[in-house]
Amino acid sequence: MKKQKWLALLAAVSMAFAVAGCAENANQQPAEGEKQGDQQAEAQSKNITIAYSEGGQTMDPAEANDLTSDTLVLATYDQLVTYGVKTVDGAEIAKTDEIKPMLAAEWKVSEDNTTYTFTLRDDVKFHSGNPVNAEAVAYSFDRVKNSNSGSFLYGMAAIDKVTVLDDKTVEIKLQRPNHMFLQIIAMYTFSVVDPAVVKEKGDDYLKNNAAGSGPFKLEKWDPASEAIFVANKDYWQGAPKVDKVTMKFTKEASNRVMLLDKGDVDLAIEIPPKDVEQLKQNADLTVRSDASNRILFLAMNTQVKPFDNVKVRQAIAYAIPYDKLIHDVMYDQAKQLKSAVPSNTPGHTDAGFVYKHDLEKAKQLLEEAGYGDGFSFDFTLGSGFQDWEDDAVLIQAELAKIGVEMNIEKVARAQFLQMQKERKLTSYITKWTSFVNDPGYHLGFLLYGKGSSNYGNYVNAKVDELWEQANNEPDQAKREELYKQAQEIITSEAPWAYLYEYNRIVGMNKDVKGYIYYPDEVIRFYPLSKGE
Amino acid sequence: MFVYILRRLLLMIPGLMGIVIITFILSRVLPGDPAIMLAGEQAPPDVVEKIREEMGLNDPLYVQFFHYVGQLLQGDLGFAWHTGHTVLEDFATRFPATLELTLVSILIAILVAIPVGVVAATRKESVIDHISRVFSMIGACVPIFWLGLILIYIFYSNLGWAPAPMGRISGDINPPTDITGLYIVDSLLTGDMVALKESLAHILLPAICLSTGTMAIVARMTRSSMLEVIGQDYIRTARAKGLLERTVIYKHGLINALIPTLTILGLQFGFLLGGAVITETIFSWPGIGGYITDSILATDYAPIQAFTLLSAVLYSLINLSVDLIYGLIDPRIRYE
Numbered sequence: 001m002k003k004q005k006w007l008a009l010l011a012a013v014s015m016a017f018a019v020a021g022c023a024e025n026a027n028q029q030p031a032e033g034e035k036q037g038d039q040q041a042e043a044q045s046k047n048i049t050i051a052y053s054e055g056g057q058t059m060d061p062a063e064a065n066d067l068t069s070d071t072l073v074l075a076t077y078d079q080l081v082t083y084g085v086k087t088v089d090g091a092e093i094a095k096t097d098e099i100k101p102m103l104a105a106e107w108k109v110s111e112d113n114t115t116y117t118f119t120l121r122d123d124v125k126f127h128s129g130n131p132v133n134a135e136a137v138a139y140s141f142d143r144v145k146n147s148n149s150g151s152f153l154y155g156m157a158a159i160d161k162v163t164v165l166d167d168k169t170v171e172i173k174l175q176r177p178n179h180m181f182l183q184i185i186a187m188y189t190f191s192v193v194d195p196a197v198v199k200e201k202g203d204d205y206l207k208n209n210a211a212g213s214g215p216f217k218l219e220k221w222d223p224a225s226e227a228i229f230v231a232n233k234d235y236w237q238g239a240p241k242v243d244k245v246t247m248k249f250t251k252e253a254s255n256r257v258m259l260l261d262k263g264d265v266d267l268a269i270e271i272p273p274k275d276v277e278q279l280k281q282n283a284d285l286t287v288r289s290d291a292s293n294r295i296l297f298l299a300m301n302t303q304v305k306p307f308d309n310v311k312v313r314q315a316i317a318y319a320i321p322y323d324k325l326i327h328d329v330m331y332d333q334a335k336q337l338k339s340a341v342p343s344n345t346p347g348h349t350d351a352g353f354v355y356k357h358d359l360e361k362a363k364q365l366l367e368e369a370g371y372g373d374g375f376s377f378d379f380t381l382g383s384g385f386q387d388w389e390d391d392a393v394l395i396q397a398e399l400a401k402i403g404v405e406m407n408i409e410k411v412a413r414a415q416f417l418q419m420q421k422e423r424k425l426t427s428y429i430t431k432w433t434s435f436v437n438d439p440g441y442h443l444g445f446l447l448y449g450k451g452s453s454n455y456g457n458y459v460n461a462k463v464d465e466l467w468e469q470a471n472n473e474p475d476q477a478k479r480e481e482l483y484k485q486a487q488e489i490i491t492s493e494a495p496w497a498y499l500y501e502y503n504r505i506v507g508m509n510k511d512v513k514g515y516i517y518y519p520d521e522v523i524r525f526y527p528l529s530k531g532e
Numbered sequence: 533m534f535v536y537i538l539r540r541l542l543l544m545i546p547g548l549m550g551i552v553i554i555t556f557i558l559s560r561v562l563p564g565d566p567a568i569m570l571a572g573e574q575a576p577p578d579v580v581e582k583i584r585e586e587m588g589l590n591d592p593l594y595v596q597f598f599h600y601v602g603q604l605l606q607g608d609l610g611f612a613w614h615t616g617h618t619v620l621e622d623f624a625t626r627f628p629a630t631l632e633l634t635l636v637s638i639l640i641a642i643l644v645a646i647p648v649g650v651v652a653a654t655r656k657e658s659v660i661d662h663i664s665r666v667f668s669m670i671g672a673c674v675p676i677f678w679l680g681l682i683l684i685y686i687f688y689s690n691l692g693w694a695p696a697p698m699g700r701i702s703g704d705i706n707p708p709t710d711i712t713g714l715y716i717v718d719s720l721l722t723g724d725m726v727a728l729k730e731s732l733a734h735i736l737l738p739a740i741c742l743s744t745g746t747m748a749i750v751a752r753m754t755r756s757s758m759l760e761v762i763g764q765d766y767i768r769t770a771r772a773k774g775l776l777e778r779t780v781i782y783k784h785g786l787i788n789a790l791i792p793t794l795t796i797l798g799l800q801f802g803f804l805l806g807g808a809v810i811t812e813t814i815f816s817w818p819g820i821g822g823y824i825t826d827s828i829l830a831t832d833y834a835p836i837q838a839f840t841l842l843s844a845v846l847y848s849l850i851n852l853s854v855d856l857i858y859g860l861i862d863p864r865i866r867y868e
Contacts, residue, residue: 055615057614057615057616065571065572148571149571149575149579152571155576207617208616208617224629224823225700225818226698226699226703246703248698248699250697250698250816251813251816252813254681255697258684258688258689259698261689262688264696412563412564413829414564414565414568414829414830414831415563415564417564417569418564418565421568421580445574452574452576453574
């Protein structure tokens with residue numbers, strides 16, 4: 001009886017396998033590798049695989065605000081204008097203050113710098129085959145205006161009205177002259193979407209699908225595992241040099257390093273600084289480590305005792321072990337920050353930066369401020385970044401030497417952001433990347449009295465005046481001079497202890513060419529090529 | 533029996549209601565504002581406020597709760613802000629991967645741990661017993677993330693036996709036709725041998741990694757309950773009757789010793805479902821684990837609540853089936 005049961009089961013299983021053997025096989029073609037071996041090898045060399053850490057949140061240009069989402073958008077969409085590129089030490093990097101034509105072949109600016117008239121190229125079609133026209137531009141800008149994430153950039157660009165003059169001409173009126181306008185509309189947020197497709201499929205369609213005119217078409221996007229793009233062969237700037245780009249979402253940093261080391265991916269981003277030296281040993285790899293716009297600083301709330309005293313803040317700046325932070329924590333993959341504005345930004349100056357690790361000087365300043373016996377203060381550490389934690393501990397140890405007790409309170413990232421917004425933190429470390437590479441944008445958020453991200457509550461009437469004056473100054477040289485004056489004041493008043501500027505580390509196979517560093521840290525897939 | 537099952541299923545309802553209430557409250561108590569996460573760090577306060585209003589976060593808590601329960605009753609699990617998809621969509625793509633990983637881990641644990649436990653018990657104090665004890669100890673206390681990285685380092689990076697730790701199947705292989713969402717089952721059903729081989733190769737390391745803890749516990753449990761059973765009178769009787777040692781051990785001994793093991797396995801299922809979080813991150817396994825971690829970090833309420841609810845349902849069902857299997861193994865257990 002028992003035996004019969006087993007036999008029956010065995011028979012059933014073998015039947016299942018036999019039937020299965022005859023069933024349609026979904027994987028016939030890779031199973032027999034030899035029949036198209038050469039062809040496949042050739043095709044493979046034109047595919048690029050890139051390891052990313054995160055899967056992204058949306059494909060909608062107006063809502064994208066994380067690195068992966070921005071990358072997805074830039075691969076599939078075009079913008080009116082784009083950034084220039086320059087070569088520094090043999091490596092190509094973006095020149096964001098030079099604006100080049102993209103969908104707009106040319107533009108005119110009115111006398112008072114408030115009206116821009118763009119003339120569109122007439123040879124550009126969306127992936128759907130619909131022509132890219134003035135109506136599409138107006139439609140896309142309107143979406144940004146009404147969006148959640150992108151609307152603040154719309155405000156930042158000071159756009160008043162977008163008018164369709166004719167099929168190929170669009171006029172954008174500004175509320176006031178704005179030297180950042182062109183730099184802002186070159187961002188992914190202002191990508192031009194295909195109105196016909198959106199109207200047909202609904203607004204939500206753009207969350208998971210692309211309706212652009214860009215160099216790649218979206219084939220698959222699964223935030224849990226991968227995104228696949230295929231080349232748009234009819235791209236108006238010429239077909240991309242690779243046929244397919246695959247983004248692999250690999251959260252664990254050590255895995256990204258291993259995959260790159262083994263050659264299973266062609267390019268990997270967010271390489272931990274400690275692994276850079278090891279990767280450089282691999283002769284098949286190139287490691288690019290570019291100074292980025294991402295800065296790290298220790299902010300002190302200037303409205304709270306004892307940080308309302310400028311000497312106390314300066315004392316803290318003298319107690320920071322700058323070399324240790326850069327060498328021991330960042331493995332030299334960072335550079336000392338010497339102004340509130342990153343050194344990559346046109347208009348940066350480190351004039352007035354006098355701080356170095358000098359505990360004697362720090363003590364003396366504390367004495368002068370009336371805190372000779374030291375004091376204790378609260379420091380809030382947001383989780384999620386290992387280097388912040390290491391920095392905080394090192395700084396805590398140095399401060400202890402001058403009698404200052406730093407109480408580190410560690411909170412989750414989400415909680416940290418909320419506490420920051422409430423503007424009640426006494427002191428904290430945070431990073432910042434200015435997407436628009438301009439001191440006006442940067443300082444306007446962070447250190448302008450009414451800046452929306454001025455969580456340290458720094459207010460200086462002179463700085464505000466300089467910023468406002470610069471904002472209305474059309475001449476670039478004069479403008480930069482004003483921003484430089486503002487930076488000097490800020491540096492001397494030390495609302496922040498400057499820590500460092502991060503490097504953007506990208507590891508890639510030697511065969512991969514065309515990687516260009518952009519300050520927004522988004523990789524543009526179009527210039528990439530592989531082989532030869 | 534049918535009445536028993538029905539009663540158990542009905543008893544699940546108050547439990548699930550409790551879970552709905554508790555997860556709702558707990559997730560609102562989580563510090564952090566989802567609107568800030570959604571708007572992006574550089575967004576000004578008025579944009580954040582607009583989003584809060586749109587998301588209904590400015591409503592009183594009880595209004596939000598009734599809204600949520602109303603949605604649930606319509607089978608709507610809500611919207612995941614941090615991915616921009618409905619929770620149902622996200623779960624549909626990710627949950628099968630986690631389920632498959634968990635099931636394979638349990639299977640590995642059963643296949644390895646029960647025989648090891650039996651051998652360790654029948655050859656008490658032998659070399660095998662000691663070795664199994666040492667391995668159980670290591671298995672129970674080794675951190676999953678460390679084990680995972682070591683496994684990847686040895687079998688992928690050094691020996692090159694395992695495929696790259698990137699998901700459930702290699703990039704150039706098509707996944708099997710979607711029927712259940714479980715790649716192994718689907719590829720068997722469609723007879724896609726290429727996909728079967730690939731998915732087995734990909735699941736092996738993460739499943740081993742995930743199952744080590746369970747393996748250790750099940751092996752120790754099997755050993756101790758086996759030892760207890762072997763000392764019973766009926767085993768002596770069976771031996772005295774002149775039955776083959778194998779029959780005595782497996783038919784009379786193991787079957788009776790399985791009940792505590794089964795209980796442990798039932799409990800471990802829930803544990804594995806949670807433990808998958810780390811394993812999935814390390815092996816880039818596109819399951820629910822990483823998704824839930826991200827949701828918590830982004831204070832995205834809907835997916836957290838939905839996952840807790842789903843886990844509770846699954847866990848209750850597994851417990852029910854464990855109770856029913858007791859009856860199959862031991863005829864003395866009856867359900868009225």
